[in-house]
Amino acid sequence: MTHNTPLSPRPLRHLTEVHRRVLSTAQLRAHGVATAELNDQCRAGGPWRQLLPGVVLLHPGPATSEERLHAALLYAARESTPGVPSQPRADEPHRPVYAEAMITGLAALTLHGFSSAPPLTSQDRIDVLVPRLRRLRTTGYVRILRTPSLPTPRQVTGLPVAPVPRAVADAVAELADSGSVRRLLSEAVREGHCEPTSVVRELNRAKLLSRPHVVDAVDSLLAEGRAIAEDRLYRMVREYGLPDPVWNVDLRLPGGPHLGGLDAYWPEQAVAVELDTRAPRQDEDALWSEYTRKREHLERLGITVVHITPKKLRDSAEQQAAVVRTALMASGDRDPAAYVVVLPRQ
Known part of the structure; x- marks a missing residue:
């Protein structure tokens, strides 16, 4: 069997293209791939590669940024039933629901369109947010972050992504450079992604307001946020x-x-x-x-x-x-x- 050989007994045509290239071992078993066959395909120099525990890349060579993101979610998401979820209509590609997991941190900000966040190709790690009681560990390029209560994710390019305030707080937690923190906070407000108070609230929840470089950036953020609000007030009076x-x-x-x-x-x-x-x-x-x-x-x-x-x-x-x-x-x-x-x- 080569990496181009169709899996059986269930075809993959109902999956979107990226989901034909990255599958969990449970999904592969549901498609008729036995453990021995899976191990053979993932051997050194073989056509497949295990990206993360229980997640397989179904082609040789490096994974794309899109594949790495989907693999991270496949690793972290809770599966409601083994294998691939129920089939959609024939004309409707299946997009798996990644339950109890979402991209956060710098990767999420890049997906939200932040110019101050590095491109995905240069990010060695992807942060994934999951409920606190999930039994998962950080592994490979995936860092698991836990929270008592998951926020409602935003769907960005078909991926569940943490809302901007939460993603900013998770990114800032790992940054020691005040300039980088200030740029992220400023862009969040200046580009209309969220209000200053929502960012500060998340930073406070994450207990980051005791860090001097974060406090300095927050002070700048609040000053900029007030200036933006004042400008909106001037425009409201004039336009109405x-x-x-x-x-x-x-x-x-x-x-x-x-x-x-x-x-x-x-x-x-x-x-x-x-x-x-x-x-x-x-x-x-x-x-x-x-x-x-x-x-x-x-x-x-x-x-x-x-x-x-x-x-x-x-x-x-x-x-x-x-x-x-x-x-x-x-x-x-x-x-x-x-x-x-x-x-x-x-």
Whole structure:
């Protein structure tokens, strides 16, 4: 039997091409390949090669990046039934479901299209995320990462891939260079893959915010994220025809205490917008309490405060503009607000 000999008794035509080149030993047995025959095909110099425990490459020569990714998932995924899953329609190639496994780390970021992540051909290792209780070990080019709760994967080129925030955290965990960390975090936000808070939340869960080079990169990320959110707020006001506010101001009572900074304020209507760009760190509850106290104080003075998150500005700017417009229109039905002093924010 050569590597071009069809397997029997079940043909492979229902599989996509890459899945005809990389199969598990369980799948090969389901296709009629006996253990002795498998060992013969995988002998030194033979037409097949064992890429990973229980995973076979069905052609001579090195594996492609695509084959390495599928092999890593075949190794790590939980099989619901032995062999190849149920056959699809004749005109529908089968794409195996890789249960309880997904690509993460730098390989995932490359698949997500990050220019700051190295190409797959130069990555010696592929990280695979699995549930904590799975009995798997790191082997060959596959590093097994465990988590108490798997995130919902994204499908990228037919592969289950960790969401960007989780993939970033898993990649950063292995990076000691602050420049590399900063580039990954910056691209995640700048290119619209996710919001800064979601990245920081994953870094916090991974206990990476105690590393100085990560903290420095996070500070830069949050500053960049706020700048992006402010730009979206400017565009929202302009594109949806809201009246011009005064931007980035501090409010004070005459001769009294500082009331807090605001991103936009309409003095005649006593309506304010505040961007909620809190970083989800250990002191999140205390910071939220501060937000709440400021909002309640301003509202007692008759000032309506609209909180908007960067994500809402990105995904539903028209809806947020309608909320602000409603608050402006309702100002005539409210009692006049207390007089406050408006100063440029320091």
